Amino acid sequence: MDEPRPLRVGVFSTKPYDVAALSRANSSTGHELLFHTSMLDPVTAQLASEADVVCAFVHDDLGTRTIERLALAGIGLIALRSAGFNNVDLRAAREHDISVVRVPRYSPHAVAEHTMGLVLSLNRQIHRAYARVRENNFSIEGLLGFDLFGKTVGVVGTGEIGTSFARICTGMGMRVLASDPDPHDTCVDMGVSYVPLGELLEQSNIVSLHCPLTPDTHHLINATQLSAMQDGVMLINTSRGGLIDTRAAIDSLKTGKIGYLGLDVYEEEEGLFFEDLSSSVIEDDVFSRLLTFPNVLITGHQAFFTHEALEEIAATTIESISAYAAGAPLEHAV
Numbered sequence: 505m506d507e508p509r510p511l512r513v514g515v516f517s518t519k520p521y522d523v524a525a526l527s528r529a530n531s532s533t534g535h536e537l538l539f540h541t542s543m544l545d546p547v548t549a550q551l552a553s554e555a556d557v558v559c560a561f562v563h564d565d566l567g568t569r570t571i572e573r574l575a576l577a578g579i580g581l582i583a584l585r586s587a588g589f590n591n592v593d594l595r596a597a598r599e600h601d602i603s604v605v606r607v608p609r610y611s612p613h614a615v616a617e618h619t620m621g622l623v624l625s626l627n628r629q630i631h632r633a634y635a636r637v638r639e640n641n642f643s644i645e646g647l648l649g650f651d652l653f654g655k656t657v658g659v660v661g662t663g664e665i666g667t668s669f670a671r672i673c674t675g676m677g678m679r680v681l682a683s684d685p686d687p688h689d690t691c692v693d694m695g696v697s698y699v700p701l702g703e704l705l706e707q708s709n710i711v712s713l714h715c716p717l718t719p720d721t722h723h724l725i726n727a728t729q730l731s732a733m734q735d736g737v738m739l740i741n742t743s744r745g746g747l748i749d750t751r752a753a754i755d756s757l758k759t760g761k762i763g764y765l766g767l768d769v770y771e772e773e774e775g776l777f778f779e780d781l782s783s784s785v786i787e788d789d790v791f792s793r794l795l796t797f798p799n800v801l802i803t804g805h806q807a808f809f810t811h812e813a814l815e816e817i818a819a820t821t822i823e824s825i826s827a828y829a830a831g832a833p834l835e836h837a838v
């Protein structure tokens with residue numbers, strides 16, 4: 505293996521916390537990090553002309569046109585600072601001989617714990633109680649919850665995050681059902697029962713999505729699947745917005761079929777999430793409708809956002825870039 509040579513890395517969608525974590529991880533490696541606050545797309549791809557590698561995040565557009573431009577700029581590696589890679593045209597990347605790496609397990613606990621945070625907040629209405637108490641309103645009317653102990657939770661996708669979430673649920677005395685084309689022994693060993701998706705939806709009081717967004721899983725939860733669920737079901741999505749048909753979810757909220765909806769992701773979140781739009785008019789009427797329901801709790805794609813996860817994302821990203829620089833095998837290639 506050759507000694508790694510320092511590379512120039514065009515880092516897109518950079519926030520101050522990315523600069524801090526990546527700079528720390530890079531301190532002993534010496535790659536030149538060129539930070540850009542812009543999102544990567546076919547236009548901003550020209551900023552990559554000074555780089556050897558681009559480093560991108562979940563909203564960066566790595567579709568065919570961007571990849572073509574990155575290829576023209578001589579980019580050989582796309583290093584994703586995320587586990588999901590649904591925003592990358594992998595076929596175009598292969599055609600242009602551009603490798604793609606991701607960070608597969610930076611902290612499954614971060615996302616799993618946030619998922620449970622949504623479950624607990626929705627169930628016990630902590631988000632509403634917080635606002636009431638700030639107004640000196642100490643009435644508990646309307647805040648009635650239910651015991652999680654003994655309830656059934658359905659985990660769709662039991663990879664790193666789904667398994668971590670299943671562990672939390674079993675620890676709380678819940679019955680855990682799972683659906684995954686590739687069942688995991690760790691889950692079976694902790695007492696999780698694998699069942700077909702239809703059965704999971706029928707039996708679960710809470711359904712939590714942890715599978716990747718692919719053409720096959722787009723709108724995995726649609727009107728038909730929603731109608732199979734229990735009345736008043738709690739639906740949680742901390743994976744990718746496109747897994748749920750949002751309009752169908754709104755219809756189910758109106759009828760009471762969905763009793764609680766917790767989202768950390770939204771299918772049209774690009775341009776919304778990660779930005780401070782508090783002085784702007786939100787033009788997305790579907791999103792605005794979601795915000796009107798008292799039993800909907802939305803966070804802006806922050807499930808990954810812990811100190812541990814940021815450090816791990818940065819460390820793995822820099823390691824992958826160094827491996828590429830040295831011509832070594834890319835452990836986290838997609």
Ligand code: NAD
Nearest residue numbers: 588661662663664665683684686714715716742743807808
């Ligand atoms: P993973 O690759 O470890 O696990 C994904 C699992 O989903 C695998 O076991 C796979 O077999 C299963 N799967 C695939 N298709 C399925 C289907 N149709 N039905 C059921 N299961 C299916 O991934 P992970 O690290 O656990 O992450 C899961 C997802 O979480 C990622 O794809 C990403 O989109 C999302 N994510 C969100 C955040 C956040 O901040 N909100 C952070 C990290 C990851």
